[in-house]
Amino acid sequence: MVAPDLPIGDRVRHYRKGRQQDVVAGLVGITPDYLSQIERGLKMPSLHILYAIARELGVPIAALLSDQTTSTPAPPPTAEAGVVRALMGYGPALSTPAVGPRELRERIEAAWRSWQQSPTRFTDVAKVLPGLIAEVEHSVRAHRSGTDVQQRRQVLRAAADLYFLLRSYLRRTGRLDLSLMAADRAVRAAEDADDPLRVAAAQWNLGHVLLATDEHDGAEHVAMHGIAALHAEVPDDAERAAMTGALHLVSTVAASRRRDWDTARDRIRKKAAPAAAVTGEGNFLWTVFGPTNVELHRVTVEMEAGNISEALYLADRVDTSAVQSIEREFTFALEVARCYDLRREDPATLLHLLQLETLAPEDLARTPMARGLVLGLVRRARAMHARQAEGLAHRLGLL
Structure with a gap:
């Protein structure tokens, strides 16, 4: 039984079940390199070739067809x-x-x-x-x-x-x-x-939903409106600083998703970081706002901007022990794993994924990026790492 969103190449690899790649390729009538490219998602086989592969593997052709065409599988609700x-x-x-x-x-x-x-x-x-x-x-x-x-x-x-x-x-x-x-x-x-502070927290929450649905302009509008209302209605104190800083981080992510890296960096430096200096580490209204969360956002911006070396340099300086949320710690560690994946450093990618399995196994199974990273390792990693990645994929229900 495989996950319904598993890509064709991963299905072929799964049903091959340890049989030598060159042997199966020869019996099908294709080169081992071509079969390898199919399994790694680099080539899409013709229906004729797919039928031949299915027949040789002893499964119906439907078993090799993914129910979804996305290259990064997403779990069902x-x-x-x-x-x-x-x-x-x-x-x-x-x-x-x-x-x-x-x-x-x-x-x-x-x-x-x-x-x-x-x-x-x-x-x-x-x-x-x-x-x-x-x-x-x-x-x-x-x-x-x-x-x-x-x-x-x-x-x-x-x-x-x-x-x-x-x-x-x-x-x-x-x-x-x-x-x-x-x-x-x-x-x-x-x-x-x-309750003006809870209204601001509600807008922070709404901003995160809008970010998740790619409504970046809407998220930024909600964040800026919330900041303006806070400054008009709430005295200048640590609680206002915490909510203001949290809303600035929403606007930072919105700018980053629009690929406006300079604006994102500017908001961290001029808005979020000064607010965090006032509040210290905290979790006001469950926002987990503080200096560490601000630094985690710096890493996110550099990763999304493609500055992988800078993102990893910043990540090495972050101590996540002060973070009061497994979700935030998980997201940070997953982004570090993604950075190593982009550099094709498979051992480091696998190490971080295995650490994430220990930290938050349920999060790992539900996160599309994590699922994609695991399957990427299964496709391309060397034998030892590929076996460990395949074991992880089985535990996550991907294979």
Whole structure:
């Protein structure tokens, strides 16, 4: 059984199952070099050749045809059905007693800690999110017409924080449509709570969804609007600096994705770095903003700009022990692996991928870039590294 998005070349290699490449090529009537190029994705065989390969390997031709044509396979959406159902439903009846804001806050913070710190974070939060969604939605409805304004605001703040978590979970599980919906609900909850800092955090979350959908201009607009509102409504303190800096990093990524490297570097140097100097390492409203995160963005910009040597030089100077999010640490290490991959340094690429498997195995299995790097090693690496990469591909469900 192979993943439905596995490319043709990887399917041929998989079904060859250790048989000598030159032997199979000879029986098919093609050169070993041509078969090697097919397996590495450099050549697309004709239907006649593909039929001959399938017949020699003892599989139907359909087994060699990928369901998708993308060269970097993407996993299918993996959001748990229970989370999706809870997000689309309404939970308990209105007559059911609502959970108080303090208990909601404690449960949401516990879920956030699991999401940011657990190697099995997808499994862990999927167990608690359906119940949390139902309780929060019910509590918001129950307090909508209440007379206790402060309690209502606390419930709405808790709701915003839960939607922040849902935005991240749904984006990382491939449900960008629902991630956008969660981000929108977060904005509404923060606005109803009349909490300018949470409104800014909601815009930061919305900006990340827009970046994920390649709406770079929209992400930048949201970030700049959030920064302007913060400066107009919130006193100059460390919390404002943290949210301002986090929003500047969203605008930095937007500029980098537009290939405007100078603007991206300028925003880090003149905006994000000074804000991080004020805040120090922190995790205000789950943004993980601080000096280390700023340095990680420097690496990202140089990698995306194609300055691989500079990106690796900067990466060597980063100590990720201060990062309070496995997701951010995972993304950084994956970008380093990508840098080594671009330089065709297969041992270093494989080493980082194996370290990522230890750090966050569920993230590795769900990330298209990681899947592409693993399959690239399977295709081209020398025998020992190719075998290790193939073992990793099996564990990720790619083969």
